[in-house]
Amino acid sequence: MRSDHSPTLNVLSETAYAEYGSALEMLAACKAANKPTHAYGYFEHAKDEYNHTGAFLSMLSTRSQIVPCNTARQLRFNSSSVITKGYVDSEGYLIENLNIKDFIAFVYTNELLAKSSFEKILKLVGPSSIDGETISGIMRDELRHHGFAEEHFLHYYPALQPWQLRFYRIRETIKNKSRKLIRQNVEFLEKIFKPLYSLMSYLVARLVLAVNLDVFKRDGKNLLDIPTKSIL
Amino acid sequence: MFIGITGYNHESSVALVDRNGRLIDYYREESLSRIKGDKSFPKRALSRIIKANNITFDDIERIAFYERPLSSFLYPIKVAAKYLPESLGLLEHQFRNFKKSSVSCFLDLASKFSGLEKKLIYSDHHLSHTLTSLAYSDKHTELCSVVVDGFGDRSTTSISHVIDPLNIKELWSTDYPLSIGLFYSCITDFLGFAINEGEYKVMGLAAFGQPNNKYKKILSKIFYWDSQKKRLFADMDYFSYHISVTDSYSKKLKNLLGEPRNPFRSLFPDDQDFQNYADIAKAAQDITVEILCKIFEHAHSLTSCRRFLFSGGVAMNSASIETLAELNFVDQLIIPPSPGDAGAAIGSAYYAYLKSNISTKILVKPSLFPSKYNIKEEDLKVEKIISKNFTIISEGLEESLEKAAELISQGEVVGTIIKNNETGPRALGNRSLICNGVDHDAVKKLNTVIKKRSPFRPTAPAMKLTTAKKHYKLTSAVMDSYKSMSATCNCLPENESHKFPVTHIDGTARLQIVESCSFLDLLLDKLKPFGIEIVANSSLNVSGDPTCYDLIDGLMVCARTPLKYLITDLGLLEKKITNES
Structure with a gap:
């Protein structure tokens, strides 16, 4: 059961994962870069994102010490959840799947969008608190990253017009909103289909219960003699 | 060339063994993805091993996955099905995450490395562990292999007699959900540490605990070695890992041990609760070591061997090794440098090698630094x-x-x-x-x-x-x-x-x-x-x-x-x- 603190804690936890995902994306971009200047830029960006992760985890840690153990356990940071939570695509990092132009456009627009998300978090923690100051610092970092991406974009793609950058921004905004809409729809459908999933799981489990797996026991067998193509 | 792959359940990794039985490269996916405990299909590790060693798909004779995927999927389901309706949440989770289970290895290989899936073969989970430790042994005949982990593709603990690398007979095993690894993980979770990551913290904390404390007596009653029947016993009413996605222990265990530790609260030796939690850790550690000793005794009685291989996640419990090594029937105890699932890629690569048609098969002792980096x-x-x-x-x-x-x-x-x-x-x-x-x-x-x-x-x-x-x-x-x-x-x-x-x-x-x-x-x-x-x-x-x-x-x-x-x-x-x- 969640306590009254949960909405803020959840936001801090999810933001820590989002920042961690960004750090990993930037580190991957650094390793994939083919120019020292690009590698340096991505390296510094990754370092900032790692520091942001640490800042949000620190805020989360301070607040979670007073919540019930069950809530705290669910909020425990687990690196590999960055994939299951969708902050890093299970198919790979953006730099592995996008062309470089789209990647930079993604960074350019998402840093700006991130800044507006932080404004909401700032309201949650209180702008004049110590945490508020930390978040304001993070927002300045995000703006700086946005500026670097814009500079990079205009330097390497000088033929691009400002309207094209606006187009990328609108495109990413629409994508983000679509993702949110899809997620809400999935959550809605989940509620509808949940009983069906449960029923199907129940029936399949009853079937599995009837399967005799003892025939696959290995006692006394030479393990090297088991057929190599057998998946059981 | 022979490739071994692990993944989906614990850290994923890839190993490459050549036709002379030499481990020539090895990567953990987490090293490349930078995500600790990354258990996704090891696409980066596999790509890297192919690129770094300049090999083509044609050079790869066989690619072995470290376990039997359907066994690994079905056994926990069969156990959970016995506890319906409490286990319905877990069952639903398992079915809906079917694509993330090891059953997907064939499909992942086919979609990301098209053509390699035709060369895919499967080893037994505990055999992969055994072959990993066997590779690090100077002698390859007349050994006893003890594998102890959380869960393999069928069992959680096994004893095998290694007559030679091509004749490894399993003589005894413990079925899931009775598991030393999962018992230890459950205590890890209770003490506020992350499962599969915080077990070594429990081991460190245990040193501060009092021996034979009250928790030892309590836990010994619900998790112990049955000397008469020569088997592990666990009162599953106190555990939940076999019926729940989120909880590893039940309310009954909480009633027994008290309030679990909030993971965000500090744990310093001067803290009020420190000794209490250290005592719980000590109790779990001592019970684990005692049961391991009993299993080794049983292993010796079954095989008469005096040289042992020890692998599986529990073999990472370095604090237990000295006691095992001092048992009077143990002349030698080999623990591979990576005894957990990530290291099992090495064993599965050797499995592929041993199943090839090469006439003379030799296992060359691998280096402690096998991952190529330039x-x-x-x-x-x-x-x-x-x-x-x-x-x-x-x-x-x-x-x-x-x-x-x-x-x-x-x-x-x-x-x-x-x-x-x-x-x-x-x-x-x-x-x-x-x-x-x-x-x-x-x-x-x-x-x-x-x-x-x-x-x-x-x-x-x-x-x-x-x-x-x-x-x-x-x-x-x-x-x-x-x-x-x-x-x-x-x-x-x-x-x-x-x-x-x-x-x-x-x-x-x-x-x-x-x-x-x-x-x-x-x-x-x-x-x-x-x-x-x-x-x-x-x-x-x-x-x-x-x-x-x-x-x-x-x-x-x-x-x-x-x-x-x-x-x-x-x-x-x-x-x-x-x-x-």
């Missing part, structure tokens, strides 16, 4: 990162070693990114944080300032064999395991080592005896004139991240922590002092 891949890329943030204070290995030794003698901590990577999970010098092992301030700085570890966790010492003999009670049966930090040992009675900061509260140390001509061996030579014979050695990473793989990872650790010095294949780097740092 600085040339990065030296241009890191040019600006280094020039902006670091100063190269010495070039060339010899000069860098001398300078590093000087810094260590002055109380500094030095990071290392040198040549190939270790198999893991323990850094053995090439991806390490090193400082003077008898300097309390330096060890404290390494442990708490740079790594931000809990103060109850020990830091391991590394030294030459001659030094180790002067301070620690070494057990001949596990001499090889000391090279990979796989076993702890006691300080000699009334020895100055009791006061070393690398010695744990209970007078033990998880020491590393350095391999001849390894990087640490060369560094210790340079430290000798300064009177330093022991260094503290911890993995180079920031808490929560995997151990560094390449130079960029090492530079990132420097950028994110107060670590100032990094010894690399390019030379010794010193971090520039900026306003930020």
Whole structure:
């Protein structure tokens, strides 16, 4: 059961994962870069994102010490959840799947969008608190990253017009909103289909219960003699 | 060429063995993805192994997955089905995540490395573990293999008789959900640490606990070895891992042990609850060791062997090894450097090799540093990162070693990114944080300032064999395991080592005896004139991240922590002092 603190804690936890995902994306971009200047830029960006992760985890840690153990356990940071939570695509990092132009456009627009998300978090923690100051610092970092991406974009793609950058921004905004809409729809459908999933799981489990797996026991067998193509 | 793959359940990894039975490359996916405990299909590791070794799909004769995927999927479901309706949530989760289970290995291989799926074969989970440890043994016949983990593709514990590498008979096993690994994980969770990550913290905490405390008596009643029936017993009413996605222990266990620890609350030796939690950890550790001893006794009675292989996740419990090695029927105990699932890729690659039509099959003992790494891949890329943030204070290995030794003698901590990577999970010098092992301030700085570890966790010492003999009670049966930090040992009675900061509260140390001509061996030579014979050695990473793989990872650790010095294949780097740092 969640306590009254949960909405803020959840936001801090999810933001820590989002920042961690960004750090990993930037580190991957650094390793994939083919120019020292690009590698340096991505390296510094990754370092900032790692520091942001640490800042949000620190805020989360301070607040979670007073919540019930069950809530705290669910909020425990687990690196590999960055994939299951969708902050890093299970198919790979953006730099592995996008062309470089789209990647930079993604960074350019998402840093700006991130800044507006932080404004909401700032309201949650209180702008004049110590945490508020930390978040304001993070927002300045995000703006700086946005500026670097814009500079990079205009330097390497000088033929691009400002309207094209606006187009990328609108495109990413629409994508983000679509993702949110899809997620809400999935959550809605989940509620509808949940009983069906449960029923199907129940029936399949009853079937599995009837399967005799003892025939696959290995006692006394030479393990090297088991057929190599057998998946059981 | 033969490839072994692990993944989906625990850390994924890939190993490559050639036609001469030699392990020629090995990568953990987490090293490349930088996500600790990454268990996704190891696409980066597989791509890298193919690219780094310049091999084509045609060069790959067989590719072996480390377990039987359908067994691994069905057994937990069959067990959970017995507990319906309480287990419905878990069952639904399992079915809906079917695509993330190891059953998908064939499909993932087909979609990402089209053509290789035709070469896919499957090994048994515990056989993969056995073959991993067998590869690290000097002798390959008449051995007894004990595998103990959380869950394999059928069983959780097994005893096999290795007559020769092609004749490995399983003689005894324990079925899921009875599991020593999952019992230990459940206590790990209860104590507020993350499962599959915090088990070694429990091991460190246990040293602070009182022996034979009240929790030992309580836990011994619900989890024990039945000497009559020669089997493990667990009262499953106290555990939930077999019926729940989120909970590893039940309310009944909470009623028995009290309030579980909030993971965000500090755990310092002076804290009010510290002793209580340390006692729980001690009880779990002692029960684990006692049961392991019983299993080894049973293994000996079944096989009459005096040489043992020990693998599976529980073999990472280095604090249990000394007791096992001192059992009067154990002449030799081999623990591979990576006894968990990640290391099983090595065993499955050997399985593919053993199932090939090569006439004479030899298992060549693998190196402790098998992951290929070449600085040339990065030296241009890191040019600006280094020039902006670091100063190269010495070039060339010899000069860098001398300078590093000087810094260590002055109380500094030095990071290392040198040549190939270790198999893991323990850094053995090439991806390490090193400082003077008898300097309390330096060890404290390494442990708490740079790594931000809990103060109850020990830091391991590394030294030459001659030094180790002067301070620690070494057990001949596990001499090889000391090279990979796989076993702890006691300080000699009334020895100055009791006061070393690398010695744990209970007078033990998880020491590393350095391999001849390894990087640490060369560094210790340079430290000798300064009177330093022991260094503290911890993995180079920031808490929560995997151990560094390449130079960029090492530079990132420097950028994110107060670590100032990094010894690399390019030379010794010193971090520039900026306003930020």
